[in-house]
Each structure stands twice: as structure tokens, then as C-alpha cells.
Amino acid sequence: MVSMRALKMGLCALLCLSAIACGGSDGTSGGGTPPPPPANTANTASVIIDGGPSASSGSVNTLFTSVTVCVPGSTTSCQTIDHIQVDTGSYGLRLLAPVLTLTLPVETLASGGSLAECTQFVDGFSWGPIATADIQIAGETAKSVPVQVIGDSRFTNIPTECSGTGGTEEDTVSTFGANGILGIGPFESDCGDCDTATHGLYFACTTSCTDTTVPDNLQIPNPVTHFAVDNNGTIVVLPSVAAGGASNVMGSLIFGIDTQSDNASGTQTVLTVDDNAELLVMFNGQTFANSFIDSGSNGIFFADSSITTCTAPPSDPTSQIVNFYCPASTLTLPVTIQGMNGTMTNNLTFGVGNAITMLNDNPSFDAFPQLAGTLPAGNAGSFDYGLPFFYGKRVAIAVQGAMTTVGTGPYIAF
Amino acid sequence: MPIFQSNDFKSAALGVAVLIAALLPHVASATLGEPETTVQTDVALAHASIKSSEDRTGYRVHEIQLPSGTVMREFVAPNGNVFAVAWQGPTRPDLRQALGQYFGAFASAPRSKFSDRRHVQIQQGDLVLQSGGHMRALSGRAYLQSAIPSGVNLGDLH
Numbered sequence: 001m002v003s004m005r006a007l008k009m010g011l012c013a014l015l016c017l018s019a020i021a022c023g024g025s026d027g028t029s030g031g032g033t034p035p036p037p038p039a040n041t042a043n044t045a046s047v048i049i050d051g052g053p054s055a056s057s058g059s060v061n062t063l064f065t066s067v068t069v070c071v072p073g074s075t076t077s078c079q080t081i082d083h084i085q086v087d088t089g090s091y092g093l094r095l096l097a098p099v100l101t102l103t104l105p106v107e108t109l110a111s112g113g114s115l116a117e118c119t120q121f122v123d124g125f126s127w128g129p130i131a132t133a134d135i136q137i138a139g140e141t142a143k144s145v146p147v148q149v150i151g152d153s154r155f156t157n158i159p160t161e162c163s164g165t166g167g168t169e170e171d172t173v174s175t176f177g178a179n180g181i182l183g184i185g186p187f188e189s190d191c192g193d194c195d196t197a198t199h200g201l202y203f204a205c206t207t208s209c210t211d212t213t214v215p216d217n218l219q220i221p222n223p224v225t226h227f228a229v230d231n232n233g234t235i236v237v238l239p240s241v242a243a244g245g246a247s248n249v250m251g252s253l254i255f256g257i258d259t260q261s262d263n264a265s266g267t268q269t270v271l272t273v274d275d276n277a278e279l280l281v282m283f284n285g286q287t288f289a290n291s292f293i294d295s296g297s298n299g300i301f302f303a304d305s306s307i308t309t310c311t312a313p314p315s316d317p318t319s320q321i322v323n324f325y326c327p328a329s330t331l332t333l334p335v336t337i338q339g340m341n342g343t344m345t346n347n348l349t350f351g352v353g354n355a356i357t358m359l360n361d362n363p364s365f366d367a368f369p370q371l372a373g374t375l376p377a378g379n380a381g382s383f384d385y386g387l388p389f390f391y392g393k394r395v396a397i398a399v400q401g402a403m404t405t406v407g408t409g410p411y412i413a414f
Numbered sequence: 415m416p417i418f419q420s421n422d423f424k425s426a427a428l429g430v431a432v433l434i435a436a437l438l439p440h441v442a443s444a445t446l447g448e449p450e451t452t453v454q455t456d457v458a459l460a461h462a463s464i465k466s467s468e469d470r471t472g473y474r475v476h477e478i479q480l481p482s483g484t485v486m487r488e489f490v491a492p493n494g495n496v497f498a499v500a501w502q503g504p505t506r507p508d509l510r511q512a513l514g515q516y517f518g519a520f521a522s523a524p525r526s527k528f529s530d531r532r533h534v535q536i537q538q539g540d541l542v543l544q545s546g547g548h549m550r551a552l553s554g555r556a557y558l559q560s561a562i563p564s565g566v567n568l569g570d571l572h
Contacts, residue, residue: 057527059529120506122533164511165508167521167523170525174525175525185548297532298530318524375533
């Protein structure tokens, strides 16, 4: 209790100090010309876990925020879009054209042609041009940032190289499950080397579209890295959620690490990640070397053949619920996460509830901390620790090269 | 003797076929469930190279390095047919080519309340397709349940 109280007092002191600093910016607080006040950025956006946009089929454990985009240079041609998914497992701002009322200018390559992207997610692909927009989230702004406009009616001819990667075409709010996605993973862009190599991601479009390399400045970046300030990472803060779940859970998305009084590092565990934003998970006597912590995964996914999986209800025989776990009683399982820097978590456990029971007991809930599912043996080496990891935690994601008081990115700290 | 049986004609026809394949990179030439020779077709069409070919107990594995950085593995049963394909890398390979007649099952998987962008598990008829990962690191595999040679451990198919 003492430490909590001390913490609160400390926070109060910081807030008071910053208020005084701002109040003193009129020049009355001392001799000589005062330094300019620190940029008074509101660096915190609110986030929510709810059922997603009404045009979607609903979702569980999916984190959303709102983003304002403007035609570059304009302060009037702007639009605030809700239900943008907050995803620490991807990179870049992508907006669904059907909800976008603005006409954003499409990027043109020096070699001619408009730039478009085939964004690959595990379950499918999204196709659309790369446009530029001024972005505002909370009080943070980034100018002329490349963003993808998914499902743009001006770009309807999907190249066979794109559709051939397979899965669902996710170019509508219904098939995408969100009005857009804000990828804030720990790297600067959605492709490591698209300036020199083609991957079937970026396409140059004239009458048809062909696979192309792209200069770095035209590629889709993690937009946080383009903010004027608070651009070295993000912190996701979510409350604890009752084991049985909850609805409309709200939290914060704080921009910057050690750049303001509200995003200072403390004594958290810092785990650095590899070139794939992955780290090690030790679970059930095995080490999973390609593991990741990811707000874009809607459960905790791992292979454990000893846990009963769910059975599809007769009313929905093809339900994907069969890929989740349905143990007879809730399990509490120990897990250890190890960063590439060798740092390990201590005494971490997670719960695995019965997915069908949880969902049936409270159909209106959309946040489930004990929702867990299978990962096929074909993805051996992976433990996918999704949004349930973030409940009750303050999780910092430092971008590659970011230097904070506790380390150098890419890292995840909590 | 009908002209069609002339070896010269066969060679010419083969040459034309190869030329057509080169000009039409997505000409149907299935892999999963098809003879091992289609592995070579995959390699040629993708401008890739076979990194290694390994005989394991009960089957053979061709590891194909794609220019995109992605590695694809094709698993061949003793009867000469490809019974599984697997991939790992920054982007997926041309699955229309690699899955052949089974490609449609992946393309038509429905989205539901339980979907995220990180997992796919499809079982449709003989086909099992499973995939996971995240942006810049995707992996997956597809296999035909009835075609798996006896004694093969599913966990080794990746």
C-alpha cells in the first residue's frame, strides 16, 4: 500500500510540476527569456475492446482506437474513423475504403505507375493503393504518411500474384472485421528490404500491376515513428479483466517511451526481440523459439494435446470454435518468456477457460482473458501470446533503435 | 504411322509447352496431390532454386528457396506424389500453384467472430491447411490426410 501511495503522490507531483511549467511559459516565472514550453502533446489515446464495427460479424479480444486522417496539408478535409484495430503484430495504418469519405492522393513511383500493396495476413490478403495522409491520434500528428486504402474502388484489378497467396480477400469492413488497422509493432516498416527485393507485397500499377521494389520513404511505416515527438514506441495499458470476461473494456494507448512524465520506464522486465519481432517461450517442458506477444491475436495459442478442444455446436457445424480449448475446468499453467537479451519472466502463469462456456454464459462479452486455442504442430516452435497477455499490464513496445532509459529497441517491456 | 507419335513432334510439343509455361506464369500445374515432377514446375515458375532434397524414412523432402526469402518444402510419398507442402518466410508462396486443385478451400474460408489475422485451420474433405504467424513472418502447411505415408509424424511436416 505504501508503495502504491508513494507512486500516486509521485505522479501527482509530476503532474503539478508540468502544470507549473506550462503556467510559467508566459515569461513571469524568472529572469531573462524563458525557454519555450515543452510541446504540450496529449500523448494518450483511449482504446476499447468491444464487438467491433456494426458492419462486421463481431469479434473477441480485439483492441480498437480512433484515428483522424486528413488530406495532406489540409486542416478541413479530415475524418475521424473509429474501430481501427490496434495491432502490435503488424506495421502501418490501413483504412477500409468503404468508410473513408476523403480522397487521399495515391503515391506515384518515379518509374511511373501508382503504388499499391497486397498486404498478407495469415488468413488472407488485403489489396489497395498506398496513399498519403496527415495522421492525428490523440494529440500526436504525423504529416504526409504513407497509408494503405484497402478495397479502393479505383484499384479493383487484384493481380493474380496477390490473390494467389491465398486466403480470404479482406477488402470490406465485413471481411476485414474493422474499419482499419493501426500496426504499431517494433519495427519501422511493413517490409524489411522492399527497397531492394520484391516480395509480392508492393505493386506498380498502370493498366495492370506488377511486383516492384519501393524506396523506403514510400513504404508503409509504423506511423508512430513519423510522429513529431513521442515517436520511439508505444505503451498499451489495459485493466485486469475478470476470469469470466467483460464487455467494453477500456484502456490507454500512450505514445513515446521516456519522452513525457506519463510514459517513463520503471522497473519492468525488458525482453528484446529478434529480427522477426519474436522471442522464446518455455512451456510444458518445451522451448518455442518463434514465439511472440501480439495484441492482434485474439487468444493464447499453443499446442498442447492434453487439453480438450471445443466441439462445434450442432447449430454451427463449421464453427471455428473447434480451434479453441474447452477444458472441463479452468487450468492455470506456468509459462516463462525469455527475451533475446536473456532476460526471463518470473512466476508468470495464464488461465485456460472453457471457451464455449465463457462465450455462452455471457454472449455480450468481448474481452476474455482465459480464451486459448490450438496451434497446429506444423507451426512448431511458436507460442502466440495474444491480447490476454495485455490485460492488467502496462506493456511497452520500443521500436528498433529506440534508446530508452531501460534499453534499446526492438523490445517489449512490462 | 500417325505423325503424332513422332519423337521430333513430341520434343517440339514439349518445347512449346515449356515456352507457354514460361510466358504464362500461372498456367495450371498443380503440386499438392500431383506427381513429383511438378516440384520442378514450381521451381521453374517461381524462378526459385532447390536448396536441398533429402530422403527421410518413408518420404522425400525438397526444400525450395524462393527469391522473396520464403522457403517452401514439398513432401513426396513413395508413390511419387506430393502429399504435403509447407512454407515459412516474410510472405506466402504462390499457393494457387502449390495447392493446385485444393487452393479454393483456403480462398473460401469464412470469417467469423472467432477469427483474427493470425490463425487459419481448415479441414475440408481430404485437405488440412494450417497457418500461423504475423506480418513479416508467416508459416503454414497443407497436406492430404489420405496420402500421408504410414509412419510419417505430422509434427515433422513443416
